[in-house]
Amino acid sequence: MTEGETITLTKIEPAGALQARNGKKGIIFFWRYSQGTTSQRLPIGPYDPTPGHVNKHTPTAAGYSIAAAIKAAEAMAVQHVTAKAEGSGMGEILQQQKQAKAEAKAKQEAAAAATKAAEVTCGEAWTEYLKEREPHWGKHHLADHIRMAKAGGETAKRGTRGRGVTIAGPLHEFLPMRLRDITPQRIEQWAKKHAGERPTMARLSLRIVRAFLNWCSEHTGYAQAVTGNAAKSKKAREALGPAGVKTDALLREQLPAWFAAVRGLKNQTRAAYLQTMLLTGARPGEVLEIKWDDINTQWRGLTLRDKDESKGGIDGVRTIPLTPYVHHILNRLPRRGPFVFAGKDPENYMSEAHKALASACSAAGVHVTIHGLRRSFTSLTEWLEVPVGVVAQIQGHKPSATAEKHYTVRPLDLLRLHHERIEKWILEQAGVPLPQESGQAIQLVKKA
């Protein structure tokens, strides 16, 4: 100790501030430093009153014995003197002490968080994940998440293939598990189990889990429980195999039989629908939703609601040429409500036509799905060497990154030039007679 400096060890009764801070009453040791008229104090720590501890020179977890406090005060005094010699003062020590305390606190908190994170279950994290991400997702995407993790076992009357109850989603088995137990090995084991049952559900689930674990690793409270991303396991992906690609499409030589069978369907609304599908290459949903108002006879355009405006579709709408034959068959449909392909309820559009298509296909001896009709449109245009950009625009495909440079939005009349050629060619191949009395198109031809 240097001259003029006294070290005072005082027992301080719980101060209001102290009480308010940790809500506990107690005794705390301070080392008081005084110089001249001013004095300051530095906290040492709480008093541990445990009998037998009084004369111990080291602090316990609970606090300091008197002997330990004295020892600590002496150490602080030395520290102070040294600091002073180096030109720094009390403030510095306070600062250091504060910092050390904050670090210790942070460390303790981190440890506590780690302990808590170690116990957190997938289900807890999943619930928060969905809640947080929901506003950013579309309804289908959210529905997929719910579906993949659902418990199943609910009574259902239909669609359960005889089981009577719904079945659990592939991800449900993970929910009760601890997040930290989701290891690559566990995921691989899961993948192997599902590969034989429902690979596509599992493939989708795997991607969902991967995104989920990524979120966890960036989220306080869960980050400690995940190391790396267990769902990135190559083995798991391999176990599930690659996704199959559907290739069914009508071949040129199948067109006569297909058209004959479809035109012979009892339900003419469905017949018109299926032919429109093939001749426009549009998406099933888009065609089903066509309203009478979407048919523009003046400009011979057909307005379709593009499937997703959020993905850059302009106003979620595109207009394609209304070709003569399509115009003709649509015109012949009864106007029972707002929708061209009206269903039993005239205010709504009909239900899907895959049954009608299947029966026509079996009569024709071909196999094609509804989406296959869209594929057929693309592949049939190859016979005609129509620019790919034109086909893409009619079908409502977004320009691909590579082709983007050369992508130009073509006016309806330019699309019509190609589209009418495509329709004419398909009908010729099919041996379907061109409409004789079909309005605008014919009139214009006559004028010309």
Next chain:
DNA sequence: TACTAGTTTCATGGTAGGTT
């Protein structure tokens, strides 16, 4: 026809790895 289960397709942003 309405559900439920299962499967595909499409868009887009990021990036590894090559090319200028």
Next chain:
DNA sequence: AACCTACCATGAAACTAGTA
């Protein structure tokens, strides 16, 4: 070093099929 670009991950939205 700057620039490309094929490919992948992720997100989203469908589509197909079986059954009561």
